[in-house]
Amino acid sequence: MSRFDFTPYRRSTVGFDRLFDLLENQARLNAGDNYPPFNISRRGEDNYRITLAVAGFRPTDIDITAQQNLLVVQGRKREEIEDGSELIHLGIANRGFERRFELADFVRVERADLADGLLIIDLVREVPDAMKPRKIAIGGTAQLSAVPSPSEDDDKAASAA
Known part of the structure; x- marks a missing residue:
């Protein structure tokens, strides 16, 4: 799994926090x-x-x-085990x-x-x-x-x- 760090890009943008949050959430969900x-x-x-x-x-x-x-x-x-038996497999x-x-x-x-x-x-x-x-x-x-x-x-x- 590859991880992306968007921190350097966050510093140079204004108003795009929601976009980066969505990208990070999608990457997290796809890895799960x-x-x-x-x-x-x-x-x-x-x-x-x-x-x-x-x-x-x-x-x-x-x-x-x-x-x-x-x-x-x-x-x-x-x-x-509901009936108290031993589980073999x-x-x-x-x-x-x-x-x-x-x-x-x-x-x-x-x-x-x-x-x-x-x-x-x-x-x-x-x-x-x-x-x-x-x-x-x-x-x-x-x-x-x-x-x-x-x-x-x-x-x-x-x-x-």
């Missing part, structure tokens, strides 16, 4: 383990789902932590894991479920009203109104017909 495998799907305009294959883990073995713009999923398996992976997902602004975890060896984490993006685009009247004192989305325009046209 690819366990457990996962899918990310978009289920609507503002709804997303992360599905991780975590067969053999119980809900008590998994920790999900949501921080600002970061979701961390950790799994730790207990090394125990260990072929089933019994290792822990840690997966990190960078989240966009205003994305929060809605819920998490574990069923059939799949950990499903539903995410929703909720942009505050203050951050949504607004139409501004020129030279008037009219109230500001939110800019309608294209789907709202179609609904209004259909109801008028």
